[in-house]
Amino acid sequence: MNTLPQASSFAPDVDHLFDALLLLCGLVVVGVFAAMIFFCVRYRRGSAAERMPARAHLGVELTWTLLPFVLFMGIFGWSVHLWIRLRTPPKDAQPIYVVAKQWMWKVQHPDGAREIDTLHVPVGRPIRLVMTSQDVIHSFYVPAFRVKQDVLPDRYTELWFTATQAGTFNLFCAEFCGTDHSRMHGEVIVMAPADYARWLQAHAGIGLAAQGERLFRQFGCSGCHDPQSGVHAPDLYDLYGHTVPLSDGSQVLADERYLQDSILLPKKQIAAGYAPIMPSFQGRIGAEDVLALVAYLKTRTHAAEDTDEHR
Amino acid sequence: MSTVERVPPPRSYLEEGYGLRSWLTTHDHKRIAILYALGITFFFFLGGLAAALVRLELVTPAGDLMSAETYNKAFTFHGVVMVWFFLIPSIPATLGNFLLPLMIGARDVAFPRLNLFSWYLYVGGGVFTLLCLLLGGVDTGWTFYTPFSTLFSTSHVLLAVVGVFIVGFSSIFTGLNFIVTIHTLRAPGMTWFRLPLFVWSMYAVALVMVLATPVLAMTLSLIALERLFGVGIFDPALGGDPVLFQHFFWFYSHPAVYIMILPAMGVVSELITAGARRRIFGYRFMVYAIIGIAVVGFLVWGHHMFVAGQSMYASIVFSILSFIIAVPSAIKVFNWTATLYRGDIGFDAPMLYALGFVGLFMLGGLTGLFLAATALDVNLTDTYFVVAHFHYIMVGGAVMAYLGGIHFWWPKITGRMYSEAWARFAAILMFFGFNLTFFPQYILGYEGMPRRYHEYLPQFQVWNVLSSAGATILGAAYLLPLFYLAWSLRHGARAGPNPWDARGLEWQTASPPPPHNFEQTPTVTEGPYAYR
16 A cells, blocks of 8 residues: 555554545545436436435434544544554663754663664664753654654653664654754664674774864864754854755855854854844964864764764 | 506515625615625635645645744644634624525614624735735744643744634624524524524524634633743643643533534525425424534533543543434434425425535534544544545535535526526535545545645655645635636526525515515414425
8 A cells, every 4th residue: 555664563553544534535435426426417407317306314413423433433542542553662662762843853872872763673672862952842753653742841651662664764854943843854773783793883984074173172173063962053054065045045155265254254144043143253263273064064963973872 | 458567576684785885884684795795705715825825835744834923924824714704703794794684574683783893804814814915924833832832832822812702703793793684683483493403503503603603712811821921721831731721622622623513504495495396304303403513512621632641531421422423413413404394395406506515414424423432532533544534524515515605696686687506616626636635535534645735745745645636626716716606696597586496585585685685574384494
């Protein structure tokens, strides 16, 4: 019936319910349409069909009141049964922590592994996501698993699933969260348990643009621009080479010049969705240092962060 | 040979005065209806333009036509305008205003001045909304979810909120006016169970407007308080609760869905009976269904929040109530279908719209069951499945019924007939354009495409292209009536009092009606739909 993979233990059950309801509704639609078309043809104006006066039909009314009611209650009961399962994680479910932020997913595994916009999980083991948001409401949605849960600021919400097949599946933000809502997507990577264990232990090591990164902290950039920051500022991930929407409705390509301007003349081009609160660093930072910072910003990608943080 | 004394025909309400002043200071419900129709038509095409931009952007997966910010503002503007400045006032404020007194045999509504004031409030709210647009727009979505709307959006949230706040009072006053009118101004013999179903639907919708809209006003005021003065109501950083906002908002906005669809059901009941020249099947059941929908409609708001962090048990209760409210809707569809049985069915344009309504409303209603089922809603909510579902109800349902009603009562309102061929063509084009636009969105949603996405994954492109193609056809179909209806004002054939051979009281007076509707107050001696 569907082209979506059924990649969690819920997926086949949800799809069965969907298909059953679809069949029921399909029968109703076909029945009503058939009756409408038949009446429209047979009793079209000028046809010779016999036309008796209308009468009250209490029995008919009660039939088509009670019959749908009973069928609806059946579907409701089936749905509630599944719903309670969806909302009740097993006690042995593995917790993984998710923090949402405009516009990224940050994931922290209990043993310290961290990743951004990806979530690695093993096949066959119940996973319980404990989620919160640093700013607005987001929603964690994995269509292949048939699961979704809003992620709220200052509050924890939960979502659980058991992945049933290895592969890479889309992760979307499903609750409108501002300018780059549609870019707040990522991937759930389901691995065989042994691969997952290896992944957790892996120490992928790449250097950052070391000097730039040091300056990034020294000048306090990280105070606002790090994902952990409480200040509402762009996180500068995957910025270089991408188009940035500006608050005046225009767009700009984030090249070296744009990055440099943004450090020295932050009021010149305000990224859409942000207040113009960044102070200018003109006169406080040397040209070479700016270059180093720009070099670091060019490497500041989620992919790099991902491997870096597990070094 | 007897001489017949020529009695001058009574002046119609249109001939009461021709100057701008005579319109802007009128207390005549029929003229106020026309004032509303002008405003509503303007906002419909403005909101439609925003939708066109959205559909155009979505032809390609990349966000290449406009920036994300502009896209977000476009769908927000589309939603705000279509919900509050088109759908909610559409049938009640135009057809309702025009027909309600005529249908119950009254000279006007109970409070004619308040009626005019309602229109000025509508215009006032519209001015703020246009101002908001001109100054750069708002990007929160029509739902104004907090804390995004209160602390994070840098767009003109307050202007939009003020516009909606004001227009809300317009609907409260219209509701109040209708309730009092129906209670006090029915003609002799017009008992409650002789009221046409359109009047019943106006009564139900008026109750919902009066009871639900104040909650919207309160909620919007709280947004303004938080945004302006940092009073912590919805923002957790200030000690508030963002989910509380959703409860408040949907407590109004779910009944608002019924504000939009109940009048459509009323219109369609009139159209089908006149088109099939048949009594409505199961009149009393239809009345109980209207009342049932209006009452239970207040108790289902939580079905918008199954994944919002609401308790599992609360969701179960909202789920069962949502299934229950589907029963009266089903009753209505079955009764409309049964009304055709042994009818004498003509296929004039209003009937085509009405039949189109029944089909589209049924598809929209049935897909609502998928969303009422908690376990399915988890996957489907906030995807294009929801977008398709509510457009089947709001556009396939409410807009089809509104246009069907406009065509049906056009001869009564203007005294002229439009081109039947063009009108049928537009109705059929609209039906196909609509399905091509919105049916692919069910599939998109089922395959997991979230709504409000400026960019999307390439795998979703085929269905998006089909949807945008459909939107082009739909847009053309919506433009057509502008031309042939305008043409009919000068060139249409004179309609006569009752061109459809219909039975309602409104057809017993001249077309267009005299200023006070009836030469003599009619006396009602039988129930509605005195066909066969």
